[in-house]
Amino acid sequence: MIKFSLCPRYELAFELLGKKWTGLIIRCLLDGPKRFSDLTDIIPHISAKVLADRMKELEHQGIIIRSVYPEIPVKIEYSLTEKGRDLEKALEQVQQWAEKWIIIKQKKSE
Amino acid sequence: MIKFSLCPRYELAFELLGKKWTGLIIRCLLDGPKRFSDLTDIIPHISAKVLADRMKELEHQGIIIRSVYPEIPVKIEYSLTEKGRDLEKALEQVQQWAEKWIIIKQKKSE
Numbered sequence: 601m602i603k604f605s606l607c608p609r610y611e612l613a614f615e616l617l618g619k620k621w622t623g624l625i626i627r628c629l630l631d632g633p634k635r636f637s638d639l640t641d642i643i644p645h646i647s648a649k650v651l652a653d654r655m656k657e658l659e660h661q662g663i664i665i666r667s668v669y670p671e672i673p674v675k676i677e678y679s680l681t682e683k684g685r686d687l688e689k690a691l692e693q694v695q696q697w698a699e700k701w702i703i704i705k706q707k708k709s710e
Numbered sequence: 711m712i713k714f715s716l717c718p719r720y721e722l723a724f725e726l727l728g729k730k731w732t733g734l735i736i737r738c739l740l741d742g743p744k745r746f747s748d749l750t751d752i753i754p755h756i757s758a759k760v761l762a763d764r765m766k767e768l769e770h771q772g773i774i775i776r777s778v779y780p781e782i783p784v785k786i787e788y789s790l791t792e793k794g795r796d797l798e799k800a801l802e803q804v805q806q807w808a809e810k811w812i813i814i815k816q817k818k819s820e
Contacts, residue, residue: 693800
């Protein structure tokens with residue numbers, strides 16, 4: 601019989617991080633506050649609908665905050681909370697792992 | 711115009727890690743080689759079909775290896791490659807983040 605069991609907190613953390621795009625969104629916001637259109641520009645292939653859903657969830661989880669500036673036109677920015685910024689170490693480790701192990705296949709024409 | 715851009719290797723790494731269950735499977739195998747049935751026991755709510763698909767992908771990505779022992783009945787075990795084990799630091803950071811920030815909601819009856 602297996603003695604090992606998963607930590608419930610770890611499971612919940614990976615339920616969040618193990619969602620497509622979450623790791624990329626947080627990586628973008630670690631670079632500083634961004635507008636919605638900035639994120640759709642930076643993250644290839646993400647649809648506005650999926651990004652909007654993911655942002656709502658991250659806001660609900662206390663990972664990001666949405667700031668509305670009363671300018672004309674109104675300016676809305678997303679930034680990381682302390683809880684969100686605290687993921688930097690984990691994402692930095694993923695970056696180092698990726699640089700060591702991920703091979704980018706050259707496109708045929710090159 | 712936004713100057714920030716995502717590192718392609720980081721994107722590919724999160725395409726893998728950003729898949730449901732991957733982080734949990736790797737966390738289990740960091741504890742040592744496991745059989746398929748061990749993993750379905752440890753990881754709640756994962757179906758055998760989904761686990762089989764994910765294991766095939768992780769094997770294809772060089773993250774895990776499948777060892778077949780010619781016993782009766784045959785014994786099949788999954789374990790991490792060096793590439794897979796190298797994710798330990800990233801997952802350890804997620805564990806620390808989870809312990810600091812993830813709140814487990816007590817069930818009403820408790």
